[in-house]
Amino acid sequence: MPAVFGKDNKKKELIGSLGEIYARIEREHQISPGDFPNLKKMQDLLQSQDFNKFQPLKSKLLETVDEMLAHDIAHLMVLVRQEETQKPVQMVKGGAFEGTQNGPFGHGYGEGAGEGIDDEDWVVARDKPMYDEIFYTLSPVNGKITGANAKREMVKSKLPNTVLGKIWKLADIDKDGLLDDEEFALANHLIKVKLEGHELPNDLPCHLIPPSMRKVIE
Template sequence: MFSSQHFVGRRQIAIGPCHLRPKSYFPTFSPSYGAMMWSLSKVVQTPEVMRVYLGSFWVEKPPNSFDDMRELLEVEHRDLLKDLKGLPKNAAIKKINEVVKRARLAKVHALIVGHLKKEMTMFLKDKKQGQLIAELDLEFLKIQKRYHLPPGDFPDVEKFREILKLYKIDEFNSLDEDLIKQADEALANDLPKLMATFPQDNPVIDVSQRNPFNSRNPSFVKVPTNAELRRSYGFAVVDKLTYEPAFKKLTPFLGKVAGAVVRPLLVNTGLSNDVLAEIWRLSDQDSDGYLDIDEFCSVMHLAEAAQSGGQLPETLERMVLPINI
């Protein structure tokens, strides 16, 4: 079931849930997704393809459900969180792009008005104005070649011609070269400097280096003991505040720390390299080679459990993430 609501004034869209029966298969899900995208194209008047995220509302997954789409849903989950974290930066970049667009448009309009004003004669003004309007496309070409402007920056010739008929070109102001220079300076230097102040993303780590312990055996590794993971080490009792000071000491960038920074802290636990590699594999949920605060808590929590003789689980359930008590 799909539902959507479009607010024309705000250009917002609210997308309702996609509800599928517990036993659903990708061949059924894919056509449903395509049908929803087709429906949205009729509602949202935009040339860009909208990003729609897929997910499940099951708190406890029924048996044998969504196994054929588990990887897809996990990728969509990570993409959604990543895009949400990037909203402030993306919104600022969008505003800067709009400023650049409006500045270029204003510059071209100023050049057009100044050029037409300069072409006017002292006598027979109405005749000259009619000639300029009739040959407006040629005047645009002259301006384009003189100032080395891209054709895409110019307005629609026919619309501009109709608007010019409502004004007297000889009453336009002359071109102010200083203002044009200031606009060029802003576009070439000021706005790029402003963009450079925005937070940059962490560099992408090569896949082969995302696990700082570089375990050669990616299979399940067990701590050499017969003891099970004690109940006191269940994730329901993890206190995030316990590990937060250590996380802040590592000076995270954009809320994350690299594996090379965390490695010395884990090496000091005295655990073997294979065990630490498995702990990292379990905790690095998005496999990007970085740890956020929740993933860092998972790493430290599992390391303490392994030190106490616990057995590492094969996987970490998504619901048992560290909590802040």
């Protein structure tokens, strides 16, 4: 049964090159590596599957999903945004901000996103020279980099897109869809906070706002 042998070979080939396939999809569609299932686990799972039982691709179904992603989700996001703007201003809750009413005695005070809360200097400035070096490789125009260029760098953290989206929202302080060097340094600082296992705040705490932008907010 040559057809079956053909499929067996195809299976071996696909499992063997799954890492490269991931890398290609990441590159072509700018997907964060953190959004892919674990490579080894996926290879093991595929190994135990009978590829003969896989259904052929139904392009009609894919079209429906594309349609949903392009229109329905976009429509839904507009509604979510409307709802967000109607919500009363929220207090920062959870994670590093738990028990802030206990001041310095609260759980996690001064850690994660709370690091530098008592410092006079902007805590992000400590590592900014390092982030600046990357910033200037991302083709800034008038001192700002585009979302696409920032994304290319940020996905290297391997954090899932949902987390990176949250970081983007916190870091693009003036909401112009671009990052200047301070906003970019802040984005990287928040990535570091998350990678070190801390929670991200829902709103940017005052001590993380770049000093030059504090007047914009007030």
